[in-house]
Amino acid sequence: MKTPVFDALKNLMKENSVSFHMPGHKGKNTSFNWGDYIPMIDTTETFGMDNLLDPEGIILESQKETARIFGAKYTQYCPNGSTGSIYIALSAITKPGDTVIVQRNCHKSVYNSMILNRLDPIYVFPNYNEKYKVLTGVDPAEIERLLSENPQTKAVVITHPNYYGVVSNLPEIAKIVHAHGKVLMVDEAHGPHMGFSKNLPPSALSCGADIVIQSVHKTLPSLTSTSYIHVGTDRIDLNKLMDRFQLYITTSPSYLLTTSCEMAAAYMDTDEAKERLEKNIALCNKTIERLNNIDKVFCFTGDPEDKTIMAKDNTKMLFKIKNMKGTTLKKLLYKDFNIRLEMTDYYYALALSSLMNDEEDYDRLVDAANELSKRNIVEEIANVEVNLDEPNNVRPISDSYMGKKELVYLKDSVGRISATSIIPYPPGVPLIVPGEVITKELYEEIVFLQENEITIVGMMGEKDDQLVVVE
Numbered sequence: 266m267k268t269p270v271f272d273a274l275k276n277l278m279k280e281n282s283v284s285f286h287m288p289g290h291k292g293k294n295t296s297f298n299w300g301d302y303i304p305m306i307d308t309t310e311t312f313g314m315d316n317l318l319d320p321e322g323i324i325l326e327s328q329k330e331t332a333r334i335f336g337a338k339y340t341q342y343c344p345n346g347s348t349g350s351i352y353i354a355l356s357a358i359t360k361p362g363d364t365v366i367v368q369r370n371c372h373k374s375v376y377n378s379m380i381l382n383r384l385d386p387i388y389v390f391p392n393y394n395e396k397y398k399v400l401t402g403v404d405p406a407e408i409e410r411l412l413s414e415n416p417q418t419k420a421v422v423i424t425h426p427n428y429y430g431v432v433s434n435l436p437e438i439a440k441i442v443h444a445h446g447k448v449l450m451v452d453e454a455h456g457p458h459m460g461f462s463k464n465l466p467p468s469a470l471s472c473g474a475d476i477v478i479q480s481v482h483k484t485l486p487s488l489t490s491t492s493y494i495h496v497g498t499d500r501i502d503l504n505k506l507m508d509r510f511q512l513y514i515t516t517s518p519s520y521l522l523t524t525s526c527e528m529a530a531a532y533m534d535t536d537e538a539k540e541r542l543e544k545n546i547a548l549c550n551k552t553i554e555r556l557n558n559i560d561k562v563f564c565f566t567g568d569p570e571d572k573t574i575m576a577k578d579n580t581k582m583l584f585k586i587k588n589m590k591g592t593t594l595k596k597l598l599y600k601d602f603n604i605r606l607e608m609t610d611y612y613y614a615l616a617l618s619s620l621m622n623d624e625e626d627y628d629r630l631v632d633a634a635n636e637l638s639k640r641n642i643v644e645e646i647a648n649v650e651v652n653l654d655e656p657n658n659v660r661p662i663s664d665s666y667m668g669k670k671e672l673v674y675l676k677d678s679v680g681r682i683s684a685t686s687i688i689p690y691p692p693g694v695p696l697i698v699p700g701e702v703i704t705k706e707l708y709e710e711i712v713f714l715q716e717n718e719i720t721i722v723g724m725m726g727e728k729d730d731q732l733v734v735v736e
């Protein structure tokens with residue numbers, strides 16, 4: 266049989282590209298060399314081992330060590346990414362029919378979890394910063410208002426930081442949520458490194474969050490699909506959490522991923538890792554300065570006038586070049602300079618760094634941006650709103666997803682109720698979710714994104730021109 270996947274991976278190894286994308290190990294070993302051990306350490310619950318689904322021995326001991334390093338009361342390793350951890354955490358703090366306040370620009374895993382758990386969402390909208398055309402933070406006053414108006418709410422779910430590295434005033438949000446006697450769950454998929462430096466935004470655990478999800482693989486040297494569920498306070502029922510963990514996780518959890526969760530934490534406990542992280546933060550700040558000094562290049566680092574931004578994690582470098590779409594920038598950086606970025610939206614490109622990037626990577630990025638800025642590329646850039654529309658919600662999310670559906674062409678879908686989520690990916694934030702009416706504006710937005718080569722998940726048919734609606 267042909268082995269197209271392995272062949273492509275072998276080519277990738279030869280390519281020697283600069284990685285400003287996930288995973289956080291950037292294709293390198295730390296002092297721990299995986300190559301010496303694989304496949305020998307890919308084992309199961311045999312003698313001397315432990316069971317991730319009910320840890321009592323070495324895994325429990327390891328998780329306790331990790332909890333200590335991250336400042337949690339309890340940490341659970343999870344081999345199903347933050348996606349799996351979000352399913353588990355949200356089902357552990359709610360029961361079917363409960364109301365939850367969620368950020369409208371939360372990741373699709375939060376929406377999927379609401380479908381699976383039959384939850385009723387109330388949306389809190391992040392600020393849309395018109396000057397820079399980016400979604401920024403959540404105003405704590407909005408959380409106060411929504412909780413006062415909806416006392417039946419069970420929990421509040423906040424993303425911290427967002428894909429661009431922006432964080433809201435989480436300490437204030439935690440105070441408000443707890444004053445109302447509710448639970449604060451934080452999706453910190455993009456921030457497992459933040460608790461290890463005072464030069465980064467504060468970690469969700471240090472802000473008082475009750476339960477925190479982190480993708481270890483996004484910014485720490487860990488294998489893809491590794492995540493942590495950290496419990497920060499006694500508001501979380503650990504028995505229910507483990508019960509839900511067993512509901513969602515494979516009965517053959519990978520020791521490779523379990524060990525990777527451990528080794529990433531162990532590495533972050535070393536002076537070497539902390540020094541590398543500080544060096545990385547300094548290099549990113551320097552790179553941003555160098556990029557901003559290039560004619561036509563702009564790097565977004567925040568906006569003092571935007572009070573919803575408490576801080577910005579600059580290890581995520583969001584930049585653009587005048588008269589060039591984000592998608593073009595990403596493509597040219599790869600094609601002409603062998604630099605792979607994490608994502609783009611219409612305007613910006615995002616270089617996602619980690620403590621495993623080398624100084625040379627940043628020089629290559631700056632040199633490439635410099636050269637690209639000098640090419641006289643002039644694309645027509647439309648003045649589009651990247652803002653999130655107020656959803657036109659007519660049916661419960663879960664019923665619409667689970668009920669009778671039909672496939673229609675996008676051009677015929679206006680006015681119908683969506684039975685699916687339509688999601689530009691990355692960042693994985695849905696434009697519409699099941700139960701919401703497809704508006705003319707949404708139809709136009711999907712067409713616009715497709716024309717501008719932004720990948721959209723949720724479209725069907727060979728030409729991605731159909732979608733699933735409620736019958």
Ligand SMILES: Cc1ncc(COP(=O)(O)O)c(C=O)c1O
Nearest residue numbers: 346347348349372424452454480
């Ligand atoms: C904010 C956010 N939460 C959760 C996830 C899911 O993380 P994972 O890929 O580890 O399942 C993502 C993925 O990109 C994300 O951006």
